Amino acid sequence: MTEPARRLGAVLALLAAVTILAGAGALFVGSAPISARGVVGALVGRGGDVERLVVLDLRLPRIAAALLAGGALAVAGVGFQALTRNPLADPAILGVAGGAAFGVVVAQLGGVGTTVLAALGLTVFAFAGALVAAGIVYLIAASDGRLPLETLLLAGVIVGLFFSAAITVLISVVEFDRLAGVIHWMLGNLRAISPGALGLFGALQAFGVWLILGRARQLNLLALGEEAAQQLGVEAERLKLRVFVGASLLTATVVAFAGPIGFVGLIVPHAVRLVLGPDNRLLVPGALLAGATFLLVADTLARDVIAPAELSVGVITAFCGAPFFVYLLRSRSGSGSLSP
Amino acid sequence: MRLLILIGLLLAAAPAQAFIARDMRGHAVTLPAAPQRIVSLVPSVTEIIFALGGEERLVGVTDFCDWPPAARRKPSVGGMVAPSLEAIVALRPDIVVATDEGNSEATFDELERLGIPVYVVHAHALDDVVALIARLGELAGRGAAVPPLVERLRARVRRVVAAVRPYPRPRVLYVLWPEPVIVPGRDGLVTELIELAGGTSVSATSPGAYPRLGLEAVVASRPEVIILARHGGGDTPTLRATWTRLATVPAIQAGRVDAVAGELLHRYGPRVVDGLELLARIIHPEAQVAAPSRAAGGARR
Numbered sequence: 001m002t003e004p005a006r007r008l009g010a011v012l013a014l015l016a017a018v019t020i021l022a023g024a025g026a027l028f029v030g031s032a033p034i035s036a037r038g039v040v041g042a043l044v045g046r047g048g049d050v051e052r053l054v055v056l057d058l059r060l061p062r063i064a065a066a067l068l069a070g071g072a073l074a075v076a077g078v079g080f081q082a083l084t085r086n087p088l089a090d091p092a093i094l095g096v097a098g099g100a101a102f103g104v105v106v107a108q109l110g111g112v113g114t115t116v117l118a119a120l121g122l123t124v125f126a127f128a129g130a131l132v133a134a135g136i137v138y139l140i141a142a143s144d145g146r147l148p149l150e151t152l153l154l155a156g157v158i159v160g161l162f163f164s165a166a167i168t169v170l171i172s173v174v175e176f177d178r179l180a181g182v183i184h185w186m187l188g189n190l191r192a193i194s195p196g197a198l199g200l201f202g203a204l205q206a207f208g209v210w211l212i213l214g215r216a217r218q219l220n221l222l223a224l225g226e227e228a229a230q231q232l233g234v235e236a237e238r239l240k241l242r243v244f245v246g247a248s249l250l251t252a253t254v255v256a257f258a259g260p261i262g263f264v265g266l267i268v269p270h271a272v273r274l275v276l277g278p279d280n281r282l283l284v285p286g287a288l289l290a291g292a293t294f295l296l297v298a299d300t301l302a303r304d305v306i307a308p309a310e311l312s313v314g315v316i317t318a319f320c321g322a323p324f325f326v327y328l329l330r331s332r333s334g335s336g337s338l339s340p
Numbered sequence: 341m342r343l344l345i346l347i348g349l350l351l352a353a354a355p356a357q358a359f360i361a362r363d364m365r366g367h368a369v370t371l372p373a374a375p376q377r378i379v380s381l382v383p384s385v386t387e388i389i390f391a392l393g394g395e396e397r398l399v400g401v402t403d404f405c406d407w408p409p410a411a412r413r414k415p416s417v418g419g420m421v422a423p424s425l426e427a428i429v430a431l432r433p434d435i436v437v438a439t440d441e442g443n444s445e446a447t448f449d450e451l452e453r454l455g456i457p458v459y460v461v462h463a464h465a466l467d468d469v470v471a472l473i474a475r476l477g478e479l480a481g482r483g484a485a486v487p488p489l490v491e492r493l494r495a496r497v498r499r500v501v502a503a504v505r506p507y508p509r510p511r512v513l514y515v516l517w518p519e520p521v522i523v524p525g526r527d528g529l530v531t532e533l534i535e536l537a538g539g540t541s542v543s544a545t546s547p548g549a550y551p552r553l554g555l556e557a558v559v560a561s562r563p564e565v566i567i568l569a570r571h572g573g574g575d576t577p578t579l580r581a582t583w584t585r586l587a588t589v590p591a592i593q594a595g596r597v598d599a600v601a602g603e604l605l606h607r608y609g610p611r612v613v614d615g616l617e618l619l620a621r622i623i624h625p626e627a628q629v630a631a632p633s634r635a636a637g638g639a640r641r
Contacts, residue, residue, distance in 0.1 A: 031418070032430035054426045057454055172520075172552070181444040184421045191446060192425065194453055308427035309403055309418035 008282050015289035022293045026063050026300040027055060031307035062192040066299040067292040069190060069258050072205045072250040074291025077265030078283055079212045079247030082219040083240055084152055090265035091251035095159030099133025100126040100255035102163045105170050119197040123204065126256035130248040133159050188261035188314025190299045204253045209288060211246025215239055216280035261314045263321035268294055363459040371457060374481055375434035381423060382439045385461060386411050387609030388473055391489055394480030400431040425450055435459055463608035464527045464549060472608065493613045497536060500620045503627045504538025512539035512623055513563035516550060518582055521558060525551040530605050533612065537619035539565065559586055565623055566591040569602030598622045
């Protein structure tokens with residue numbers, strides 16, 4: 001076994017252990033007064049109806065949703081950052097999350113439920129919104145078949161602002177008594193979703209992660225610059241398209257299932273890069289696990305700090321994320337470069 | 341004949357078993373027996389169940405269920421938009437009463453997935469309030485308490501209507517929320533209450549229950565009385581300051597800007613009649629309308 005491969009294995013095993021520990025720990029936290037013995041009982045199929053309902057039908061699916069969403073957002077962030085060769089890129093900054101959110105708000109105002117079919121419909125709307133946003137960004141930024149990065153980022157910011165304005169228009173015509181619900185959704189919230197929807201969520205995330213992870217080596221070469229990458233045999237345009245679609249799909253799925261949760265796509269890849277270095281083969285799985293753990297911890301806090309009322313997880317990610325980001329930047333400054 | 345007896349026996353036996361009802365959306369709600377444990381996600385519903393004396397079966401409420409004071413001692417399941425599902429489950433409710441105007445539909449779907457029946461209510465008119473009282477009486481096993489409560493409320497409404505009848509009807513602007521200006525529209529309960537209190541709501545023809553209104557439209561409607569809703573411990577002088585700028589509006593010139601506790605008028609419990617009496621006293625100070633009883637809570641603030 002080569003040295004990098006051994007290091008990859010060790011780091012991923014450690015991260016996976018932390019993720020599993022966090023997931024197991026979160027099962028014991030919640031506003032229903034259930035003892036640790038009750039939780040374990042429910043897991044092994046014993047215990048009362050209430051215990052089983054809370055642990056198996058509420059906590060477990062919500063933990064799974066948090067892990068999936070966190071991992072997806074972090075990998076989407078890695079994808080967008082590698083694509084734009086800019087550590088500040090994330091789904092929100094490129095306008096993709098805004099487009100997806102617009103799609104979901106349109107679908108929600110049309111009145112969509114939470115069945116598996118409805119969840120699929122919502123995802124389709126979100127993905128359509130994300131692709132429309134990404135398409136517009138591309139059309140604005142592309143010149144002579146190339147995609148200058150400064151223009152791309154600027155176009156992303158503009159398109160994001162446009163879609164958030166469009167959402168504001170929709171919100172200002174919505175009935176007063178539905179306003180609270182829409183605003184609540186806009187803050188980003190995880191829910192215990194049905195097993196069918198969870199399966200759909202997981203399948204879409206897996207596909208999105210595969211689209212990016214499968215090209216991690218080429219993304220490393222892209223970091224050297226597009227011309228250098230071309231000379232090393234990377235088909236830059238096809239690579240960028242594939243990663244763009246993958247990252248957009250990941251973003252859109254999370255927006256459809258949990259609303260626009262900010263900061264995860266920005267902080268987690270950056271933090272993982274500061275610790276593990278810029279190799280995308282290590283960064284993608286590392287961000288997947290770290291993002292999953294981060295969002296799970298944030299969501300567990302969200303459902304417990306003001307229990308029985310719940311905070312929006314988006315509030316927690318922003319609240320904890322910003323200072324953490326500053327700390328990492330200060331303590332490890334200089335090693336955040338994107339080039340391997 | 342034997343068949344008739346059989347049918348008679350079946351009819352006699354069935355209702356004692358299952359509890360079957362239709363909620364205000366028209367969805368069928370079927371329970372194995374009459375509900376013994378009710379969770380209310382709606383402050384109005386909590387108020388009605390207490391008013392009917394059915395609070396023993398009320399096992400959970402929201403953080404916003406603050407009336408009567410005893411409601412605060414019931415276990416809370418969190419807010420209205422995002423209540424804690426596991427807190428609800430832990431209370432082992434037979435039924436959850438919710439509204440499609442303030443709770444989120446995602447909550448209904450999740451509760452139904454967890455096998456907890458949801459009974460959805462709403463009200464846009466005083467008749468709906470009466471219907472809701474009757475429904476909750478049935479739900480909480482307090483059917484006998486419904487007619488006396490409804491009759492008391494109806495008598496008070498009749499007294500208000502009779503007291504304001506001799507007087508001309510001023511144009512009334514009711515401000516539910518100041519920024520943006522949200523007013524009661526065609527389908528709003530407050531619109532009907534203003535009419536009953538002897539006024540004409542300037543926003544009575546606006547579409548929907550609670551539409552937004554531009555300040556220009558406010559000025560153009562030339563309201564003669566402006567009534568501002570206070571929310572919680574809202575400060576009346578600050579509320580008024582925003583409006584006194586509009587000096588050409590008749591209500592401002594006449595100094596007829598008043599405030600009422602919004603919770604009396606926006607909730608659709610028995611206290612809407614307290615709200616009606618307060619509205620009538622503001623719109624027609626010359627009429628002899630009885631003050632709401634001191635027990636109404638919101639009126640004291």
